[in-house]
Amino acid sequence: MxxxxxxxxxxxxxxxxxxxxxxxxxxxxxxxIPILPSAFRGQKRPRHIELIGHAEYPYAKNVRAAVLSAxxxxxxxxxxxxxxxxxxxxxxxxxxxxxxxKFKVKVDLVACHGQTLYHQGEAARFLGRKLATTWQxxxxxxxxxxxxxPVVSDFRPxxxxxxxxxxxxxxxxxxxxxxxxxxxRIVQNIGGIANLTSIPARAASIVVAFDTGPGNxxxxxxxxxxxxxxxxxxxxxxxxxxxxxxxxxxxIKREFFRRKPPKTAGREEFGREFVREFLRSCxxxxxxxxxxxxxxxxATSIADAIRRFVLxxxxxxxxxxxxxxxxxxxxxxxxxxxxxxxxxxxxxxHLRFSxxxxxxxxxxxxxxxxxxxYQTWHRRPSNVPSATGxxxxxxxxxxxxx
Numbered sequence: 001m002x003x004x005x006x007x008x009x010x011x012x013x014x015x016x017x018x019x020x021x022x023x024x025x026x027x028x029x030x031x032x033i034p035i036l037p038s039a040f041r042g043q044k045r046p047r048h049i050e051l052i053g054h055a056e057y058p059y060a061k062n063v064r065a066a067v068l069s070a071x072x073x074x075x076x077x078x079x080x081x082x083x084x085x086x087x088x089x090x091x092x093x094x095x096x097x098x099x100x101x102k103f104k105v106k107v108d109l110v111a112c113h114g115q116t117l118y119h120q121g122e123a124a125r126f127l128g129r130k131l132a133t134t135w136q137x138x139x140x141x142x143x144x145x146x147x148x149x150p151v152v153s154d155f156r157p158x159x160x161x162x163x164x165x166x167x168x169x170x171x172x173x174x175x176x177x178x179x180x181x182x183x184x185r186i187v188q189n190i191g192g193i194a195n196l197t198s199i200p201a202r203a204a205s206i207v208v209a210f211d212t213g214p215g216n217x218x219x220x221x222x223x224x225x226x227x228x229x230x231x232x233x234x235x236x237x238x239x240x241x242x243x244x245x246x247x248x249x250x251x252i253k254r255e256f257f258r259r260k261p262p263k264t265a266g267r268e269e270f271g272r273e274f275v276r277e278f279l280r281s282c283x284x285x286x287x288x289x290x291x292x293x294x295x296x297x298x299a300t301s302i303a304d305a306i307r308r309f310v311l312x313x314x315x316x317x318x319x320x321x322x323x324x325x326x327x328x329x330x331x332x333x334x335x336x337x338x339x340x341x342x343x344x345x346x347x348x349x350h351l352r353f354s355x356x357x358x359x360x361x362x363x364x365x366x367x368x369x370x371x372x373x374y375q376t377w378h379r380r381p382s383n384v385p386s387a388t389g390x391x392x393x394x395x396x397x398x399x400x401x402x
Contacts, residue, residue, distance in 0.1 A: 001021070001022055001023060001109060001374060002019065002105055002106070002107045002109075003019075003108065003111055003370040003373055003374050004017055004019050004020075004096045004099060004100075004110045004147075005017070005018040005019075005020060005366040005367055005369040005370030005373065006095065006096060006110060006111065006113065006366065006369065007113045007365045007369055008059075008088075008092075008114070008115045008138075009116075010192030010266055011191060011216050012059065012115070013059065013064065013220075013230065013231070013329075014056055014058035014064075015056070015058075015091060016054070016055075016056050016057075016362065016365065016366040017057070017098075017099040018053075018367045018369075018370055019053050019054070019099055019103050019105060019107065020050065020052065020367055020371070021052055022046040022048065022049055022374045046371060046375075049176075051360075051363065051367060052103050053103040054362070055095070055098065055102055056362065057095045063087070064230075066080075066084055067084070067088075067117075070084060071117050071118070071266075072266070072267040072268050072272075073117075081137070085137045086139050088114070089139030089143055091138075092110075092112055092142075092143050093146035093147055094146075096143065096147050107149055109149055109150055109151075109152065109373055110144070110149060110150070110151045110373070111151075111370050111373020111374070111397075112138060112143060112151055112369070113136060113365075113369045114136030114140075115136060115138055116134070116135070116266060117136070118133065118134065118135045118266075119133075119134045119264060120132055120134065120268060121134075121160075121165030121166055121167060121262075121264035134156045134167075136154060136155075138153070140152075140153035140400040143400075144400045144401060148402050150377070150400065150402065151399070151400045152372075152373040152377060152398070153398060153400065154397055154398045155169060155369070155397045156169065158383070158394040158396045158397065159390050159396060162385075162390040162391055162392050163389065164389045164391075165262055166264070166388065167195075167264040168195045168197070168210065168211065168387055168388070169369075169372060169388070169396070170209075171187075171197040171207050171209040171384045172368065172382045173364070174187040174197040174199065174368075175197070175199060175384065176371070177359065178197075178199060178325055178357065180199075180201060180323075183321040183322065184198075184199065184201045184321070185198075185199045185201075185322075185323050185324075186198050186199075186306060186322070186323070186325070187199065187354075188212075188302060188324050189215075189326075189327050190216060190326070190328040190329065190331060190336070191330070192215055192216055192217040192267075193211050193213070193214065193215050193270070194212045194213060194214065194215035194298060194301070194328075194330070195211045196210065196212055196302070197209040197387065198310045201321075207384060207387055208309070209261070209386075210263050210264070210309070210387070211264045211265040212301055212302045213256065213257060213270065213297075213301035213302070213305070214265075214270040214274075214294075214297060215298055215330050216328075217267070217271070218274065218275060218297060218298070219231070219238070219291065219294045219333075219336075220232075221271075222275060222290055222291055223294075226287040226290060227287065232291055232295070234332075234333070234334060234335075235333040235335025235337075236335075237291040237292075238288070238292040238335040239292075241290070242292060243293050243296040244285055244290070244292075244293040245296075247281045247282055248300050250281060251278065256269055258308075260309065262389040278294065292335075295339060296339055298330065298339075299336060299340040299342075299343050300339075300343065302340060303340070303343035303344060303347065306349065321350065322348065322349045323349065323350045323351075323352055324351050324352065325352050325353065325356075326351060326352065326353050326361065327353070327354035327364040331353060332361070332362070337351075372396055373397065376395055376397045377399070379395055380395065381393035381395050382396055
């Protein structure tokens with residue numbers, strides 16, 4: 001089966017499409033991504049995953065502005081939200097059709113994560129009930145109609161209905177691909193939000209995964225505000241600045257960073273309100289120093305999470321090599337990678353990249369949702385309860401037919 005995994009993250013920079021062949025055996029001449037044969041022992045899963053190709057389609061400037069405006073908005077027009085839902089459905093359709101042409105294939109299924117507008121993993125009181133809620137927009141019926149194949153979408157609510165936080169969901173793929181008998185591995189993704197999956201050496205099935213805090217989100221926001229650029233290309237601005245260590249030391253004491261997993265984050269924690277606080281903390285510092293400080297906050301918060309929650313029981317970790325496998329847009333920021341590598345050196349964690357394992361760093365999340373969609377199509381669960389906090393395994397998503 002050929003599945004298009006479609007992902008647009010909290011950075012709201014555009015649409016990623018991974019075209020993936022999944023099944024019980026590899027096709028002739030294919031180069032499958034290695035899957036550990038013992039992964040999730042006893043559970044049915046794809047035995048072969050082959051990345052046919054990956055493409056990125058940026059949002060137009062006005063679309064990105066509309067998405068960012070709708071995220072965690074204190075007030076929004078119902079009409080605007082409805083129109084955005086259908087517009088994104090059209091844009092996702094265009095992206096899948098373009099990917100089909102680019103890679104000269106016809107997909108059998110689309111697995112679309114959608115664009116997160118709001119995610120509240122912790123239950124809060126609303127009209128007399130305590131509720132955890134999430135909302136990913138992008139009309140699946142439009143995609144199914146335009147592409148002409150079934151679409152799996154809305155992956156997170158099923159996990160939340162089972163008592164989980166609805167995130168992270170990528171640990172299912174992380175465990176399939178990266179478990180190792182001799183090395184403990186931390187699979188770290190740096191998108192808008194940074195998240196990790198901790199897989200102990202010789203892990204049977206239990207993994208720990210959670211959001212560590214801001215990834216590119218705060219860096220992008222301050223770069224756009226101070227320099228009029230959507231992101232710090234190649235980390236050049238941060239490289240020319242000096243980190244304001246007292247600001248990082250102050251912000252790393254926030255409650256989110258100290259909270260035990262499972263936990264999730266989004267623009268609710270690190271969006272416009274946090275950026276305003278961050279800028280106030282930086283005072284009259286040079287603009288390039290502020291970008292450097294935002295970059296350092298991401299690196300420091302990742303290392304702090306590893307120190308607090310992954311290496312807190314050092315005995316099993318110290319007996320084996322510990323590696324970080326890095327992916328996401330942040331892996332393309334050399335300044336951020338250098339800061340992170342410096343933090344990891346003190347923890348004796350060796351840095352590697354998902355590209356070394358056959359998964360391009362900017363394609364991994366889209367590949368993950370292709371795999372989750374494949375599992376859903378076959379009525380198989382694909383959440384990882386130890387990562388999300390769910391009480392049970394759940395079949396994720398809803399299926400829309402053309």
